[in-house]
Amino acid sequence: MAGLGLAESAAPGAKIVSFGGPPATVPEGRRIYAVGDVHGRADLLEKLLQTIRSDALVKPAMERPILIFLGDYIDRGFQSKEVIDLLLGDLVSPFETHFLKGNHEAAMLQFLDEPAMGPRWAEFGGAETLVSYGVRPPRSRTSLDDWAIASDQLNSLLPPAHLAFLMNLQVSVRIGDYMFVHAGVRPGVDLARQSEQDMLWIREEFLNDKRPLGAVVVHGHTPAVRPHRDSRRVGIDTGAYLSGRLTAARFEHDAVEFLSTGPSAEPAMET
Numbered sequence: 001m002a003g004l005g006l007a008e009s010a011a012p013g014a015k016i017v018s019f020g021g022p023p024a025t026v027p028e029g030r031r032i033y034a035v036g037d038v039h040g041r042a043d044l045l046e047k048l049l050q051t052i053r054s055d056a057l058v059k060p061a062m063e064r065p066i067l068i069f070l071g072d073y074i075d076r077g078f079q080s081k082e083v084i085d086l087l088l089g090d091l092v093s094p095f096e097t098h099f100l101k102g103n104h105e106a107a108m109l110q111f112l113d114e115p116a117m118g119p120r121w122a123e124f125g126g127a128e129t130l131v132s133y134g135v136r137p138p139r140s141r142t143s144l145d146d147w148a149i150a151s152d153q154l155n156s157l158l159p160p161a162h163l164a165f166l167m168n169l170q171v172s173v174r175i176g177d178y179m180f181v182h183a184g185v186r187p188g189v190d191l192a193r194q195s196e197q198d199m200l201w202i203r204e205e206f207l208n209d210k211r212p213l214g215a216v217v218v219h220g221h222t223p224a225v226r227p228h229r230d231s232r233r234v235g236i237d238t239g240a241y242l243s244g245r246l247t248a249a250r251f252e253h254d255a256v257e258f259l260s261t262g263p264s265a266e267p268a269m270e271t
Helices: 042-058 080-087 103-113 115-123 126-132 144-157 160-167 196-201
Strands: 005-007 015-019 031-035 066-069 096-099 172-175 178-181 216-219 233-235 247-252 255-260
Touching: 031 042, 042 080, 042 247, 042 255, 080 126, 080 160, 103 115, 103 126, 103 144, 103 160, 103 196, 115 126, 115 144
Parallel strands: 031 066, 066 096, 178 216, 216 233
Antiparallel strands: 005 015, 015 255, 031 247, 172 178, 247 255
């Protein structure tokens, strides 16, 4: 495909795929890095953050670079606590940071207040998060008494800084011609009037629609073998917890590049 190919990495072992960007721009002098769904893979997150830091030094922007995380830091992988430790640590300090809420963070917050949410949360990875915080998941997925105990234990073991982090997550960020959100937006609804439910959970109605959205939407939530880019959206969830490939997108002026850990995969592109 014309204009599509591997670019030289900014750090050893990193893989960057670059091509001409969509007809959208970020403000002059700014560079944005957006990171897809981490899902309890602190090992991959640390590696990708080191790559991003090196890239930011090799190609310094005029202003402080922006680092946006698209949510789903927890669940599925067994390093959820370590992921949030990294997000609160020095590796992100050189950047202007924005942390978005994913549907998995919303589920965890609900479980802290409503233990009956436990069995449903466990179905999509919550048990692994409990383990990462030192809580043994109930053996019975149906015993509400056991889930109440687990919720109390998580409340007592969750570091205050982690709770504050989870409570203060943003739902979306708009910069230039891009809107950054966890899952997507509902087509036909003004971007300023999107519901939190849709921005955390929407899938097919957003992915399969062809209408312009009022911005290029950068999202995670729906895992794919490779990142996706077309004139409507940029999708960067590459199923890190299973694939070993955590992906970030770099936006500068009108160009888009993908950085990833793990096996190389060219991005899918629709015209």
